[in-house]
Amino acid sequence: ELKVEQNPLFLSMQEGKNYTIYCNYSTTSDRLYWYRQDPGKSLESLFVLLSNGAVKQEGRLMASLDTKARLSTLHITAAVHDLSATYFCAVDTPGGTSYGKLTFGQGTILTVHP
Amino acid sequence: DAGVTQSPTHLIKTRGQHVTLRCSPISGHKSVSWYQQVLGQGPQFIFQYYEKEERGRGNFPDRFSARQFPNYSSELNVNALLLGDSALYLCASSYATPSEQFFGPGTRLTVL
Numbered sequence: 001e002l003k004v005e006q007n008p009l010f011l012s013m014q015e016g017k018n019y020t021i022y023c024n025y026s027t028t029s030d031r032l033y034w035y036r037q038d039p040g041k042s043l044e045s046l047f048v049l050l051s052n053g054a055v056k057q058e059g060r061l062m063a064s065l066d067t068k069a070r071l072s073t074l075h076i077t078a079a080v081h082d083l084s085a086t087y088f089c090a091v092d093t094p095g096g097t098s099y100g101k102l103t104f105g106q107g108t109i110l111t112v113h114p
Numbered sequence: 115d116a117g118v119t120q121s122p123t124h125l126i127k128t129r130g131q132h133v134t135l136r137c138s139p140i141s142g143h144k145s146v147s148w149y150q151q152v153l154g155q156g157p158q159f160i161f162q163y164y165e166k167e168e169r170g171r172g173n174f175p176d177r178f179s180a181r182q183f184p185n186y187s188s189e190l191n192v193n194a195l196l197l198g199d200s201a202l203y204l205c206a207s208s209y210a211t212p213s214e215q216f217f218g219p220g221t222r223l224t225v226l
Contacts, residue, residue: 043217104156
């Protein structure tokens with residue numbers, strides 16, 4: 001059974017600082033997604049990582065995937081208050097018709113303080 | 115373009131009742147997946163349908179069922195509701211499997 005673990009689960013940051021959220025998963029997969037969720041809202045897609053070594057950047061967020069280490073990172077650069085939200089990584093179940101079953105991490109609640 | 119739509123937005127039921135949740139995928143998307151998100155946790159996979167056939171089922175009891183219609187919209191049915199079924203139910207659509215899933219706004223179900 002695929003397990004996905006994020007850390008930290010809670011992250012309190014000062015504006016302007018950098019930090020990294022880690023996502024470890026237990027079985028081989030080459031498809032990993034990062035989502036953002038604001039309180040009471042649905043999931044907003046941030047990044048789609050489809051191969052080993054994939055790196056994607058959007059604004060102050062950068063995501064990477066190391067399939068050999070079964071690890072993805074979401075790096076936050078010079079945090080601003082608008083980034084406060086819950087961030088989830090989700091790993092796709094590999095293989096044939098099993099694709100499309102996403103297993104999510106527990107989520108990282110990010111709070112950015114002035 | 116319209117995104118994934120779900121109805122109703124909110125729903126309050128009592129234990130033992132039955133509920134039907136509805137989802138319309140993005141135009142052109144043929145796959146619909148359902149997830150349950152309990153407060154404070156990540157979403158959990160319930161079902162996936164592609165071209166009207168069930169492609170995957172998560173670890174949920176038989177009280178949960180779903181179907182996909184010829185127009186690719188989908189229904190999730192839950193029978194004999196329990197307090198623990200209270201959650202945000204999310205529908206996601208994708209063009210095919212595998213491909214990126216886009217989530218709808220969700221249906222907030224409260225069971226009293």
